[in-house]
Ligand SMILES: C=C1C[C@]23C[C@@]1(O)CC[C@H]2[C@@]12CCC[C@@](C)(C(=O)O1)[C@H]2[C@@H]3C(=O)O
């Protein structure tokens with residue numbers, strides 16, 4: 001099986017934008033990070049993504065409805081211990097608080113997939129984001145050794161425990177969401193229990209002028225689904241057709257689940273791959289988030305599920321391997337879905 005890292009390495013695109021700004025040392029927003037002002041933010045704070053209790057007997061129906069109308073929901077009673085989530089946030093904070101030259105020791109290689117650096121989507125935008133990220137695929141140990149030669153056991157232990165719990169939850173959510181479509185493991189061409197996954201630690205340092213810049217530019221995730229811990233500081237916004245950008249209010253203990261491109265394709269566009277972004281906060285508010293991307297093995301084919309196709313519903317996308325789709329997305333970003341459209 002080709003891993004995510006191998007796909008990125010084999011099809012490397014020269015990424016000039018890798019090294020983040022040393023945010024600790026700046027007092028004003030440099031022109032390189034100034035974004036045009038966006039006035040498309042909705043002031044309707046009544047509208048928000050649904051909250052789904054995994055213990056609710058109606059969870060299947062509610063999750064299906066949330067995926068269909070929003071492409072996202074917040075999940076509670078998900079079984080991830082709150083102290084584990086706190087530990088992962090604290091380890092992320094410890095990492096991003098390191099001096100810039102220390103973080104550079106774990107810098108993502110130009111053709112690499114893991115380590116410290118700017119978001120992969122950076123080259124598609126004319127300005128830099130107020131963001132630094134750390135991507136982990138599989139074991140975090142090599143990068144952790146580079147960051148903390150004598151003190152990396154705690155980081156690795158917390159990350160590995162979090163990855164295991166996230167995998168179980170993602171598998172459970174996938175079954176739940178597919179059940180809402182009357183689809184089961186037998187209808188799939190891959191094993192939900194052997195996914196391609198990645199963990200992304202995001203850091204949005206406090207900003208002297210938050211309205212002039214952007215934390216993470218609008219994008220959809222390439223995953224099947226993404227599970228996000230967004231800490232207690234707000235910043236995540238989703239785009240709702242006909243409404244505009246809406247904030248996703250942090251709820252203590254809840255995790256945000258969003259539909260990614262692969263689930264959008266499988267559902268034959270019934271579930272939107274939700275467009276989202278992250279905005280930043282004023283002095284003193286250093287926001288962190290932790291995203292778990294759960295996907296399909298890269299050698300597998302992805303296409304609209306046969307069960308969802310009938311005379312009224314013809315396929316909206318042609319079949320592609322996940323690897324082909326990732327390459328299309330790396331090269332064409334938001335055009336990728338339309339490039340496989342029928
Ligand atoms: C599995 C992955 C999804 C991701 C690319 C990656 O290989 C690891 C980083 C992920 C991330 C996090 C920030 C936003 C995003 C669009 C990006 O630039 O890197 C996502 C990628 C994605 O969903 O395509």
Ligand SMILES: O=C(O)CCC(=O)C(=O)O
Pocket residue numbers: 200202216221228230235236237276277278288289291
């Ligand atoms: O930080 C956030 O709220 C969003 C992060 C995100 O969208 C991502 O990592 O893909």
Ligand SMILES: [Fe+2]
Pocket residue numbers: 219220221226276
């Ligand atoms: Fe995202």
